[in-house]
Amino acid sequence: MQIYLVGGAVRDQLLDYPVYDKDWVVVGASAEEMLEQGFQPVGQDFPVFIHPDSGEEYALARTERKSGKGYTGFQYHASKAVTLEEDLLRRDLTINAMAMDDAGNIVDPYNGQSDLKYKLLRHVSPAFSEDPLRVLRVARFASRYHHLGFQVADDTLSLMKSLSQTDELEHLTAERVWKEFERALGEISPQVFLQVLQSCAATLKVFPELHSQFTDTVCKAFTEVTNKTAQPETRFACLLTLCGEIDIAALCDRLKTPKAYKELALQCQQQHQALSRFDYLAPDTKLQIISQLDLIRRPQRLEALLPCVEALHSDISITTLNPILESINQIQPKQLMQEGFKGPELGKEIEKRRLQICESFS
Numbered sequence: 001m002q003i004y005l006v007g008g009a010v011r012d013q014l015l016d017y018p019v020y021d022k023d024w025v026v027v028g029a030s031a032e033e034m035l036e037q038g039f040q041p042v043g044q045d046f047p048v049f050i051h052p053d054s055g056e057e058y059a060l061a062r063t064e065r066k067s068g069k070g071y072t073g074f075q076y077h078a079s080k081a082v083t084l085e086e087d088l089l090r091r092d093l094t095i096n097a098m099a100m101d102d103a104g105n106i107v108d109p110y111n112g113q114s115d116l117k118y119k120l121l122r123h124v125s126p127a128f129s130e131d132p133l134r135v136l137r138v139a140r141f142a143s144r145y146h147h148l149g150f151q152v153a154d155d156t157l158s159l160m161k162s163l164s165q166t167d168e169l170e171h172l173t174a175e176r177v178w179k180e181f182e183r184a185l186g187e188i189s190p191q192v193f194l195q196v197l198q199s200c201a202a203t204l205k206v207f208p209e210l211h212s213q214f215t216d217t218v219c220k221a222f223t224e225v226t227n228k229t230a231q232p233e234t235r236f237a238c239l240l241t242l243c244g245e246i247d248i249a250a251l252c253d254r255l256k257t258p259k260a261y262k263e264l265a266l267q268c269q270q271q272h273q274a275l276s277r278f279d280y281l282a283p284d285t286k287l288q289i290i291s292q293l294d295l296i297r298r299p300q301r302l303e304a305l306l307p308c309v310e311a312l313h314s315d316i317s318i319t320t321l322n323p324i325l326e327s328i329n330q331i332q333p334k335q336l337m338q339e340g341f342k343g344p345e346l347g348k349e350i351e352k353r354r355l356q357i358c359e360s361f362s
């Protein structure tokens with residue numbers, strides 16, 4: 001059996017980029033032979049094994065045949081006879097379809113090295129169109145390597161356009177779409193992820209809410225945000241806020257985003273304007289915002305929300321918020337009870353004192 005390093009690890013090594021996970025392909029071996037050598041099986045549909053020591057993934061060389069819709073609609077064929085070139089042929093991009101043997105020799109049947117040199121994200125074969133996930137992956141790689149000058153090859157973009165006109169993208173699960181989106185949010189240029197998806201009209205299928213809202217102006221403002229913060233949650237909240245009149249709750253529910261993303265985006269959309277000029281608000285408005293955000297019980301919410309406000313506004317006045325919260329925390333209901341307040345009167349007195357505090361900071 002021969003073992004090769006493949007995919008992202010080869011690409012990133014050639015790009016002088018940090019390599020985080022290593023994938024290996026095994027040619028000329030059977031599943032039984034892998035098990036005999038102590039590898040642990042993981043794949044259900046195709047033979048992937050975990051190395052007993054390194055924990056890295058080793059996949060038997062395989063070919064695939066489309067048998068249904070979406071990302072999972074494939075039948076795989078792995079046998080000792082499948083060659084490395086055949087395995088590399090089923091991969092998405094030429095720069096992801098290179099292998100390296102243990103002597104460091106590159107196997108590059110689809111000219112990945114040339115595309116690396118010319119900074120092109122180019123599909124390996126027309127079979128690219130069989131898996132809609134590839135549209136999202138290409139957009140994500142474009143967002144990752146944009147600062148290096150990478151672009152999607154014209155022919156590949158054409159395939160992405162045709163694919164986006166079919167119903168294939170609708171067969172991707174929310175989890176897959178979100179996973180790609182979230183990863184793109186952590187890349188250096190997340191705006192490029194949306195630009196690429198928009199340019200092939202894939203946004204209409206996967207992020208219909210954003211398709212018309214993500215204008216050039218929004219893209220520019222979002223790019224500024226991404227230069228100020230690398231946090232995916234913050235970037236997501238700012239993006240949706242910049243997109244204006246969109247139903248964030250519906251979008252997050254549809255994409256099944258983690259709760260933290262949804263909550264932060266909603267709070268940001270609703271409160272970023274007011275928070276940015278908090279010092280100038282009327283005392284009762286200050287108190288209203290504090291209670292709407294439940295900041296007395298959950299002051300930690302500010303840790304997530306303030307970076308959004310800072311990323312969206314170049315000029316913020318929010319120096320009185322923390323002192324107000326600190327003073328409000330000093331109010332002792334017990335002491336007020338000793339002073340004779342109880343029931344609804346106690347609640348009213350607390351509210352009155354909170355307002356007085358806001359007034360004292362105006």
Ligand code: ATP
Nearest residue numbers: 006007008009021023090091092096097131133134
């Ligand atoms: P990353 O740095 O994000 O891990 P990667 O290229 O290593 O990038 P993986 O998802 O780890 O991406 O996949 C490893 C390799 O498997 C890819 O380089 C590519 O060759 C192939 N691959 C993964 N997903 C697909 C897909 N949907 N269609 C075709 N090939 C794919």
Ligand code: MG
Nearest residue numbers: 008009021023
């Ligand atoms: Mg990888």
